[in-house]
Amino acid sequence: MNSFLEIDRPYVIAEIGGNHEGDMDFARKLLLDAAEAGADAVKFQAYSPDKIVNKLQDPERHQHFGKFTLSLEQYRELAEMCVEVEVDFMASVWDMGAFRFLDPLIAVHKIGSGDLTNYRLLKPMAETGKPICIATAMADMEEVLAAVAFVRDVNPAIVESGGLCVMHCVAMYGDPRDEYANLAAIDALAAALPPQVVVGYSDHTLGNVAVKVAVERGARVIETHFTDDNSRDFRDHHFAHTKEELNDFVVYLRRRQEMLGRAVKVPVFEVETSDRIAEFRRAVYLRRDCLAGTVVSEDLLTTLRPLRGISASEYFKVVGKVASRDLVAYEPLDWGDFK
Structure with a gap:
């Protein structure tokens, strides 16, 4: 896929992230579950604690990330599994070494909200020419527009072809209240961004309501965290979609697309004879x-x-x-x- 405009319905990313908790067998299971649920892409977060957190300044968080790490070779295996089950492989890469290793395997790049202003990483991603999703939690419009302008300066073709997606997102980790979702910001992004830029939504709410509302407000890419059990201890399991919930959403998207029809008011002659x-x-x-x-x-x-x-x-x-x-x-x- 070279453009998010190539597909006739919203593109669905199942964000496994770190929900594998460092267990490769669990990562494989979640990947297969997401593929069976109908996801277009399965996404992981490829990081090492030393490349993301200053262990002297925040040793507790450094230790946390160390528990959720897979090796780059394990990500290669997961990418090969994605090919076998016909879903796109994605991984948020948080350092240049991981980027260089995984770029040949990645179908769509993702810049997490924390790296919205990390132009050092955004530049080589834009230079690949591959589609890019940029999450915008904790950002104001000025920061969003600056990042978009930076991508356009590096590689105008990504923007012009519909290969850049800006995702509304709210970092409500641990406190997923409905009133924090602020889905009307999708409208604000659509109004402020160049018309070729696709607007998406990265979800951290409970259930399927927000992702459906986001689609109706024009989001063409939907990312939702994915798990097999919302009761697991790690925080990101709690608001993630299960296989059943994700499949419900994908079925909704498929039926919605069938129901939309054409933007013309004439009798439907197949039934309105x-x-x-x-x-x-x-x-x-x-x-x-x-x-x-x-x-x-x-x-x-x-x-x-x-x-x-x-x-x-x-x-x-x-x-x-x-x-x-x-x-x-x-x-x-x-x-x-x-x-």
């Missing part, structure tokens, strides 16, 4: 017999189903006409019956 239209529509009928030469007044007329003869829309054109022959009540009328 001429016979059905005639059955539902009304025609002008005489309420009683009348002789030739009778001037037709409203008290002689009615409109009834089915539509045979003169349409009810022509009712007032019949009023005042003169019968050219003897006419029988409730028989279909023709303009030749009048003069």
Whole structure:
């Protein structure tokens, strides 16, 4: 995929992230679950604690990230699994070494919210020419527009082709209240960004409501965290979609696309046949017999189903006409019956 505009429905990313908790077997299971649920892409977070956190300044967080690490070779295996099950492999890469190793395997790049201003990493991603998703939690519009301008300066083709997605996101980790979602910001992004930039949504709420609302507000890329059990201890499991929830969302997207149809108002002739239209529509009928030469007044007329003869829309054109022959009540009328 070179552009998010190539697909006819929103692109769905199952964010496994660190929910594998450093267990390769668990990572494999979650990948297969996400693929079976219908995700377009499965995303991980490829990091090492030494490349993301200053262990002298924040030793506790450094230790935390160390528990959720897989090796780059393990990510290669996961990328190969993605090919086998026909989903795109994605990984947020948080340092240049991981970027150089994983770039050949990655279908769509992702810049996490924490790296929105990390132009050192954003530049080589833009230079690849691959589609990029940029999350915007904790950012204001000025920062968002600056990042978009930076990508455009590095590689204008990504923006012009629809390969750049800016994702509304709120860092509500540990406190996923509905009022924090601020989904109306999707409208603000769409209004402020260049028209070729695709707007998306990275979800941290509970359930399927926010992702559906985001789609209806125009989000064309949806990222949602993924788990097999919301009751697991690690925080990111708590607001993640399960296989069943993700599949429900994907089915919704597919049915939605089928239901949208075309932006033209005409009968759906596959079901709204001429016979059905005639059955539902009304025609002008005489309420009683009348002789030739009778001037037709409203008290002689009615409109009834089915539509045979003169349409009810022509009712007032019949009023005042003169019968050219003897006419029988409730028989279909023709303009030749009048003069």
